[in-house]
Amino acid sequence: MTAPAVTAEMEWEETLLPAGSVPAELEAEVRRQFGAVPSWVARVAPAPWVVRAWATMVTQPVAHLPPGIGDLAALVVSQDNSCRYCFGAQRAVLRMLGYREAYIARLERDFHVAELSDAERAALDFARRMSRADPRPARAERERLAQVGFTAPAVAELAFVAAAIVFANRAATLLALPPDPLEQMVDRPLVRLLRPVIARRMRSKPRRPEPLPEPNEGPFASVVAALEGSPAAGVLRRAIDGALASPVLPRRTKMLLFAVVARALGCTRTESEMRAALALESLGTADVEGILATLASSRLDARETRLVPFARETVRYHRIAAVQRRMREVARGLEPAEIVETVGLLALANAVCRLSVLLDAA
Amino acid sequence: MAWAAVVALLAALGVHAWRTRRTVGALERRLATARRELEALQQAFERFAPAEVVEHVIAEGVSARSEKKEITVLFADLQGFTELGEGLAPADLVTILNGYFERMSRAIVEHRGYVSKFLGDGILALFGALDANPWQTNDAIHAALAMRRTLADYNATLAAAGRPALAMGVGVHRGPVVAGLIGSEGLMEYDVIGRTVNVASRVERLTRTHGVDILVTEATRAALDGRFRLRPMPPVAVKGIADALPTFAVEGFDGGATAP
DSSP states (O other): OOHHHHHHTSOOOOOSSOOOOOOHHHHHHHHHHHSSOOTTHHHHTTSHHHHHHHHHHTTOOOSSSOTTHHHHHHHHHHHHTTOHHHHHHHHHHHHHTTOOHHHHHHHHHOTTTSSOOHHHHHHHHHHHHHHHOSSOOOHHHHHHHHHTTOOHHHHHHHHHHHHHHHHHHHHHHHTTOOOOTHHHHTTSHHHHHHHHHHHHHHSOOOOOOBOOOSSOOSTTHHHHHTTTBSHHHHHHHHHHHHHHHOSSSOHHHHHHHHHHHHHHTTOHHHHHHHHHHHHTTTOOHHHHHHHHHHSOOTTSOHHHHHHHHHHGGGTOOSOHHHHHHHHHHHHTTOOHHHHHHHHHHHHHHHHHHHHGGGGOOO | OHHHHHHHHHHHHHHHHHHHHHHHHHHHHHHHHHHHHHHHHHHHHTTTSOHHHHHHHHHHOSOOOEEEEEEEEEEEEETTHHHHHHTSOHHHHHHHHHHHHHHHHHHHHHTTEEEEEEETTEEEEEESSSSOOTTHHHHHHHHHHHHHHHHHHHHHHHHHTTOOOOOEEEEEEEEEEEEEEEEOSSSEEEEEESHHHHHHHHHHHHHHHHTOSEEEEHHHHHTSOTTEEEEEEEEEOOTTOSSOEEEEEEEEESSOSSOO
């Protein structure tokens, strides 16, 4: 089946936000990262930290993960999350990198029977379990990866890559991004002719191991520390810090959204961390417990009253159109920057809470 | 002569290549169709069992894999429907019953419940069975209240058509169950078993004793949002439970019209 035929069957609503202008400096940053400016940047630009987080997280900042696995994991996770935008774009990326259409189709059909090494198959299985997080992948599953040859830092990076795709999937799905032009571009004769050259530029290059970012303080420092030795640690730290420093939504609202996603994913560590942080935002233990138990409270402001119950709906969704319609309802009356920041926070919360499995003892 | 043989050979090879290509094309199209059907089937199955169970069945076939989980069980039953049915033509009876099931199922699904089965005129619905759901009990009671409102609307429709009104009892209990693929080789379904299901059924029957439409157990009440208005009912001895069972009638929700 051709790419358009596969994606045409995927449920998807009209895009939520129009494309806007992108500040030149931000555009230059993204161009340095990607070598081009992806189509989503113009819709996400109202909240620059989301652009930076997305651009740096999905470009696989890894030093230990064997090459190629991240690209395949991105396809499998995007397909599992039914993200029409990411799935179509990643399909095009794989074709650009030289993967045959028939091979991609076999991967989509069932990666368990595609021509993969045991290590690749185990990695894709783990990436998908990270994405589903129901139940959270146990330590034994990480140990199984070690048995097929993955080092501990490579396992952590694989978890990061899966979490980064979870981030992109949620951002693209909640904003209902239109298909990436790359999908059409890949079939153009000139692009096909130049494909080997383009592929060389596109192929993610292994980076050098990096020490933990300094300082690694504030929320989720332990999750960042679990990526020690990987460039992903710095990328994640900067994404979190960017999210928390943004002036669009109050810090309290951000913590509440993280706490709800943590509760939905059974991520007790993040939930505890957010409870402690919310106490500093004048929400006591009983208030927070009440909010997390009922997703409502007279202590919430009007915007939080809409956003807090919606947060749970971003964790697992069976009907893409339903969650996109709910997003549209929630976004009514909000400014573009508020919408994009909400989406970015929910996407980041989903990624961080899933990534926290690296800290689970059992 | 040799040239003619070469040309003939090339022509034959060309025809063979063309036929092979056509066959491969046809096979690819059939494969693509089969894949679409399989995906549609998989998506459909995921409405009846957790994705992980569906995947396990596809990869390894049906097996006795099961797990213990805490869920909220909602049991609904029509009161006096058997007697009501005796005065109706079979076609009318089925139409009324199907209209009821259709509406109640929608109310349950809209609140993240899963309709496990219809038992005569009863409905067994599960919350937190397919996906982990920390808000499962609130969702179940929001569903029960939506069922109450939906039944009132349906009764108005039935009355306008000169048909008798329906009365419903709903029992809700939260507790552990064993979930898995249960049945015989010929008929298997994702189901839950355990005392929790029996208690929900017993509680539903108590709605007749107490003259209310929605009753919940203490375990359900303990997990509920405090904004649900509950009225304690006197404990009643029920079959299979040692102590008299305290229950609570659900009167309403004070948190606004929309459920989270």
